[in-house]
Amino acid sequence: MRIGDLAARTGVSVRALRYYEEQGLLKANRSGSGQRHYPESVVDRVDLIQMLYAAGLSSRTIAELLPCVEAKVSTPESRARLFAERDRIDAQIAGLTRTRDRLDAVIASTGSPASGCTYIADRDVATQAGRPAAPPMTLR
Amino acid sequence: MRIGDLAARTGVSVRALRYYEEQGLLKANRSGSGQRHYPESVVDRVDLIQMLYAAGLSSRTIAELLPCVEAKVSTPESRARLFAERDRIDAQIAGLTRTRDRLDAVIASTGSPASGCTYIADRDVATQAGRPAAPPMTLR
DNA sequence: CTTGCCTCTGACGTCAACGTCAGGTTCTAG
DNA sequence: CTAGAACCTGACGTTGACGTCAGAGGCAAG
Structure with a gap:
């Protein structure tokens, strides 16, 4: 899986993925020519990284916690x-x-x-009880 | 109430208060010499502004919503x-x-x-049921 | 072989919410 | 009256998570 594919799979930009690697959040296998290749498992890892960013954690903190979360160490x-x-x-x-x-x-x-x-009201104030089902999961 | 007092009362920096005014979130009565004076009521308003900032709203969005929240218009x-x-x-x-x-x-x-x-565990894992009372209200 | 898309490494740009400094005025305690 | 704290208006600096551009190389299809 190359970086463009991973980007498509996770919805994260290519730039962001390279940034994550720069921050020590992601490691990539390099092909002879220097191109990044990822195993399927990193998709989950990227998702997790996104969750933590969305929760307001900094790269540094995420980098500290990831080994703990993944390797249980x-x-x-x-x-x-x-x-x-x-x-x-x-x-x-x-x-x-x-x-x-x-x-x-x-x-x-x-x-x-x-x-x-x-x-x-110009909108459906009463979709349910004033609280329509929250959209999928934007989180900003 | 001068800007320094308001800062002390709200825990917000003087610079931030001036910034809020610049963004149209706060208005101040000016004394003859140009100094800002605030009524007691702005304390609540500043608190509200902080809440909205903490919720991830931008100044622009807050500026749009504040009249709605305060004047009910x-x-x-x-x-x-x-x-x-x-x-x-x-x-x-x-x-x-x-x-x-x-x-x-x-x-x-x-x-x-x-x-x-x-x-x-090097910390009180069992303060209660694993969930110690959350600190006052940091919210970042 | 070449066309077109993907990838690479720098490196500079961006944006918001302030921090900080400069240079000058104003208020207040003694 | 005078020192020191507080205030004023610019204006530049900071930080994090990327966006974007430049210039150069890699890869599968025709």
Whole structure:
């Protein structure tokens, strides 16, 4: 599997994949001419990397945690890091939940035509109960 | 209330507050000599701005939503934006939850001394049920 | 063999949310 | 009144995760 294929499979740009390698997140088998070749397994690894980036981790942190996640090998430091990041993500979820609830409240107050709203809903406010199924998984 | 006081009250830097004003997120009453003075109410507004930044919104988006949130005034566009951002945050929470669960699984597998772990837990793995109370509210 | 697409290595560009420094004014405590 | 803290407006610096371009080589099809 060459880099273009991997890019297509993961939805990550070729540039990003080379960047990951530069950051020590990915290793590639090189052909005689220097071209990168990857085994199927890296698809999952790239997906995981994307998850961690989306969770706000830096390349450096990801590089520290990946051996721990994949090889199940951990040093005291990496374990501490693992706990710390897990907790940080928990806090982030909590904060996001508060933010979402705040937005829901705003939607409720400006959304109901009976509370001094300038316009009426122009979208399906009642798709379900105000919460349409979240799209696949954008995560930015 | 001057800008330094507001900074102290909100935990946001003076530079950031001036930046928010530059981006149209905050307005200040100017004294004759040009110094900014704020009413108490802006403290909440700054907190809200921080929440939205933490949720990954850009200044531009925040600027679009703030009138909607504060003055309860909405145009069809801003309402659409409101929904879109709420949904995006929902998706973000879902993704973060999956990421956290993945990390929890890793912790469980590398953490239990009975599964080929190199080191034993060096931290209070069992503070409660593996999930110590998340710190105040970092959110990055 | 050559055409066209893929790949390679630099290396500079980008963007947002500030940090930081310079040079000058203003407020306040003593 | 005077020192020192706080404030002002530019304006340039920073960081991370890439985008983009340049110039050169590699690879399968016809």
